[in-house]
Amino acid sequence: MPQRHSILAKLAGRTGRRLVVLGPLLWLAVFFMLPLLETLQVSFSVAQRSIPPYAPLWGFDEGGFFTNFTLDNYGLLARYWQDYIGPAFNSIRLAFFSTLVCLLFAYPMAWWIARSTPKWRVFLLVMVMLPFWTSSLLRIYALIGLLNPNGFINGMLMWLGVIEAPIRMMQTDFSIYMGMVLTYLPLMILPLYAVMVRLDDDVIEAATDLGASGVQIFWTVIFPLTLPGVIAGCLLVFIPAVGEFVIPALLGGPDQLMMGKVLWTEFFRNRDWPVAAAIAMLLLAILTVPIIYARYQDGRVDDKHEKETGAR
Amino acid sequence: MKPTIKYAAIAILASNIAYAEGQLNIYNWSDYIAEDTIANFEAETGISVTYDVYDSNEVLEAKMMAGSSGYDLVVPTGDFLARGREAGVYADIDLARLANIGNQDRQVQGLADAQLEARNAGVVYMWGTTGIAYNVDMVRERLGDNAPTDSWDLILDPANAAKLADCGIAILDAPTDVLPNVVAYQGGAGDTTDPKLFEKAGEVLNAVRPHLRYIHSSQSINDIANGDICAAIMWSGDAFQAAYRAEEANNGHVIDYSIPSEGTNLWFDLMAIPADAKNVDNAYKFIDYMMRADVAANNVNYVWYASGNQAAKASIDPEILEHPGIYPTEESQKKLFVVPVYDARLDRVVNRVWSRFSSGG
CATH class of the missing domain: 3.40.190.10 (Periplasmic binding protein-like II)
Structure with a gap:
């Protein structure tokens, strides 16, 4: 009875898989869902000067069960939307272009690493990951030392006689993007590498044999096959980049107010945790739409793949 | 490797001895105390001090507002201290427990008290x-x-x-x-x-x-x-x-x-005791120690801020005392x-x- 056997095996496989998934699920519930729900709750609370600095949303007192629910925090954001839409746009633009530049640099680098001999591969991967071993803050300060008007690069260029007066690099878009790309590049390289290293050389060979040009091979064979890595890398870079606070604060000038700073101001300066929470929730909602869309696309590719190969 | 372990063991032993007199957890501004003040205080009292620093009032406030900070002594600026008191973050100071309170600069302490609308909110450490x-x-x-x-x-x-x-x-x-x-x-x-x-x-x-x-x-x-x-x-x-x-x-x-x-x-940074401080006695000892004229002068000579301490002026570096940017002239005081x-x-x-x-x- 081979039929029945395979059903049993399938069932056992499914239970096993569920058990394996349970760990990460628990982790997500405790460290992601609970804080998220807490933030959601704070966003509907009334701010007051106490520990913590907002009134409880619900509870029991002498009068019995009470609730203290307000939509005012979201109302304030709606009323003063001009103050928030600009920084939101700045942050998304910064994240978008940082992701784009990271992708343009990371793609050939990841390809080169994936095509190296296994020995070199390890060395190059370590080189990519090495910066993670020092504090990102230290690296930003090192960058400041390089880019300052009296810093290393200007000093070098002036000593060589290439320029006469220092070039202004700090507090410009250039310094912000330098910081962003330096910090986030490894997050783009690693998922790309993971996909590329598994890429079957035979596929490329077959395309060449069938007379495809280099450009054709790239766009019709290599790029579609590495797309999951591209999507994963873009998400890994884009999401933290939107909330980036430190890099624009240290490397940027006064003209670019980012969402991270707006959140900081609400939290620390206005001491209005509820409004800060409301901004965080809205930002999350805006960001999850493209992510869910990307996941949905990803899922469809997987499903198709499953159907075509008939096994999983 | 071995010497490190030995030193670590000595350090642990030493800290155990110090525990006998208890502990004190201080949270102060970065670069805001003479380099030897904490060590001198530990040597003199046998109290073991954990000394942490912050670089903005906002960071201090957020930590205190979240509750259970674990600190026994903090140094907020006047307006932050006032807001914290409103939220119930800080305890009143019992001035009778401070033997050196007479050393304070009455004018400066008075201005701070007026801002805080309380005479027992905190003791002015430095001002600027x-x-x-x-x-x-x-x-x-x-x-x-x-x-x-x-x-x-x-x-x-x-x-x-x-x-x-x-x-x-x-x-x-x-x-x-x-x-x-x-x-x-x-x-x-x-x-x-x-x-x-x-x-x-x-x-x-x-x-x-x-x-x-x-x-x-x-x-x-x-x-x-x-x-x-x-x-x-x-x-x-x-x-x-x-x-x-x-x-x-x-x-x-x-x-x-x-x-x-x-x-x-004009702003003031005040030594204050959180309402949930565990080592209150040691916090008082530390505040009193910091108000000693020689200790206060030593701190000023290091950080170059004006002191809330009048008695310290005798031992403060004349270059600091006479600088109109640190101790403003009477003329500019009128405009503060x-x-x-x-x-x-x-x-x-x-x-x-x-x-x-x-x-x-």
């Missing part, structure tokens, strides 16, 4: 002003010998700011230390709580914004010392730290600090004001004005 730090030569090169270095005009007049833009201007990222001064610059009272005056002050700042290099609270210390910027609205002690660094580096940059003639805000504690609504107005200024909106 917000003013203008500038690179003497770079400013003279661009604005001549009569550069208005003793006026907010140097930075807040767009004509001057435009001339200094190429060597770099920075402004503190601290709305409550800048906006009241802009109000004073326009002839208003710096201790105002009128939202309209702050809106107007925002317009003055917006006019010089195109000429600013950045708005940041701590970056300017290094930058002005290195000659990367040439003028900045700064806290007094930070400016002297920059001047000292430039002198140490011997890089040819001379940094000076002035209290603008239109007046500026204390910013009152804003309510939540005014906070929001002030911060909105500030956000629009810093984002150019």
Whole structure:
């Protein structure tokens, strides 16, 4: 009875898989869902000067069960939307272009690493990951030392006689993007590498044999096959980049107010945790739409793949 | 490896001995105490001190507001202490338990008490002003010998700011230390709580914004010392730290600090005890120790801020005592004001004005 056997095996496989998934699920519930729900709750609370600095949303007192629910925090954001839409746009633009530049640099680098001999591969991967071993803050300060008007690069260029007066690099878009790309590049390289290293050389060979040009091979064979890595890398870079606070604060000038700073101001300066929470929730909602869309696309590719190969 | 283990063991043993007299957890500003003060206190009392530092009132406040910070002694600035007291974060100080309370500068402590509307909120540790730090030569090169270095005009007049833009201007990222001064610059009272005056002050700042290099609270210390910027609205002690660094580096940059003639805000950092402190007795011992004339003088000679301690003046370096930027002259004292504690609504107005200024909106 081979039929029945395979059903049993399938069932056992499914239970096993569920058990394996349970760990990460628990982790997500405790460290992601609970804080998220807490933030959601704070966003509907009334701010007051106490520990913590907002009134409880619900509870029991002498009068019995009470609730203290307000939509005012979201109302304030709606009323003063001009103050928030600009920084939101700045942050998304910064994240978008940082992701784009990271992708343009990371793609050939990841390809080169994936095509190296296994020995070199390890060395190059370590080189990519090495910066993670020092504090990102230290690296930003090192960058400041390089880019300052009296810093290393200007000093070098002036000593060589290439320029006469220092070039202004700090507090410009250039310094912000330098910081962003330096910090986030490894997050783009690693998922790309993971996909590329598994890429079957035979596929490329077959395309060449069938007379495809280099450009054709790239766009019709290599790029579609590495797309999951591209999507994963873009998400890994884009999401933290939107909330980036430190890099624009240290490397940027006064003209670019980012969402991270707006959140900081609400939290620390206005001491209005509820409004800060409301901004965080809205930002999350805006960001999850493209992510869910990307996941949905990803899922469809997987499903198709499953159907075509008939096994999983 | 072995010696390290041995030293670690000694350290653990030593800390166990110190535990006998108990513990004290202090949270203070970075670079805000003489290098040997804590060690001397430990040696004298046998109390084991854990000393942590912060670099902004906001960080301290958020930690205290979240509750159960674990600290026994913190040093907030006056308005932050007042807000914390409103929220029930801080305990009252029992002045009778402080033998050295008589050493305090009565005038300074009185001003702080008035701001806090309480006589037992905290003991003034240091106080200072917000003013203008500038690179003497770079400013003279661009604005001549009569550069208005003793006026907010140097930075807040767009004509001057435009001339200094190429060597770099920075402004503190601290709305409550800048906006009241802009109000004073326009002839208003710096201790105002009128939202309209702050809106107007925002317009003055917006006019010089195109000429600013950045708005940041701590970056300017290094930058002005290195000659990367040439003028900045700064806290007094930070400016002297920059001047000292430039002198140490011997890089040819001379940094000076002035209290603008239109007046500026006076602020106080006070030693205070959190309501949930566990080692209250030791916190009192520490405050009393810090108020001893020799200890207070030693701290001032290191951090270059004015002390809340009158008795210490006898042992303070004359260079500090006679500097009008640290201990203001009687003439400029008349123009100093204390910013009152804003309510939540005014906070929001002030911060909105500030956000629009810093984002150019």
